Amino acid sequence: MSPGRADEVAVAARRVLERSGRDGLTMRAVADELGIQAPSLYKHVAGKPAIEVALIAAGLTEMGERLWAAVDRPGRRAPVAAVLAAYRGYARAHPNLYRLASAGPLPRADLPAGLEDWAGEPFLAVTGDAHRAQALWAFAHGMVVLELDGRFPPGSALARTWAEGAAAFAAPPARVPAGQVRR
């Protein structure tokens, strides 16, 4: 189980994932990509979940980089809109990787420490409030997932929808009356 070859497996797995989607990401396909038989993969990697964790970590890292870049250089956009655009852009550039990294429970224990927080911090940087940041993230994630899966009615003007969300979260944080918070 040399670490070097494990990386090569991850690289091959990523190619397979981006080309064939989550269902196409099979141990046999990855082995094929390397010109090897599936059982031989287990000389380098613990199993399929370990491969997925490596891909999830890569996805989180790349997304974090894009988001931080948007925070640092928002261009002509408002900061919230810049982060949303970066989020959408990365997800559309790597839809299958995004889906893998964002679907189902996070294998937190196996991820590099701090990665998750670091990748999410841009939302905090741009909203200034933890709850507002989570809400903005939820909006972005919801938009991306629905867009990637084609769940919006065909012909929807999604740029308008994204702009609507950006506007809703760009306004100064509303004071939420304590009585409205139930649990």
Added chain:
Amino acid sequence: MSPGRADEVAVAARRVLERSGRDGLTMRAVADELGIQAPSLYKHVAGKPAIEVALIAAGLTEMGERLWAAVDRPGRRAPVAAVLAAYRGYARAHPNLYRLASAGPLPRADLPAGLEDWAGEPFLAVTGDAHRAQALWAFAHGMVVLELDGRFPPGSALARTWAEGAAAFAAPPARVPAGQVRR
């Protein structure tokens, strides 16, 4: 392939899904629930996808009912908050069904005509604008998915986050400058 028995299969499948999750929803498990062998299911349903479509339709229908009820009787809440609460409530009551109904592409061709639109209309009723409605829906969906999958950092005060989103979308629709819409 009598239609009556097909319903019984769907009912059994729903029990299996709610109990064992999406991965546990196998033809063998459904057959077991009915006390028969897996191949016998094919006397009643075309295959696993057909069962899933039936469950998706059920989930959309029930969600639509809850949302419309919230629109009609928002109680003491603001309409937007009432619809969000209904959305969250149904998803948490039936997490596995919600996930099945909302993950991946919609098999639109096989769903009862109009069901999708009808189930989504409450968001329109409560926002008064199509794009804003989609944005609100995306927020709700993102929140639910992240919440169900435990993606928020442990200990997050999610009621606060939901309230933040409700507040952001309760404010009057912002005029989005046309220049900000890119595509």
Added chain:
DNA sequence: TTGACAGGCTAATGCCGTTAGCCTCAGGAT
């Protein structure tokens, strides 16, 4: 020269959805 080990391989297990083909039994037609 020998021995260990990295890194391939095949065979096989148990699960999955699905197909083919057989059997039984109820009920209507002859």
Added chain:
DNA sequence: ATCCTGAGGCTAACGGCATTAGCCTGTCAA
């Protein structure tokens, strides 16, 4: 009364999945 047909079970089997066990070969250090 007999026959036949169709509904609705059944078992056996296929190919694909992740994974395990066990074998073999080539390289390199002692």
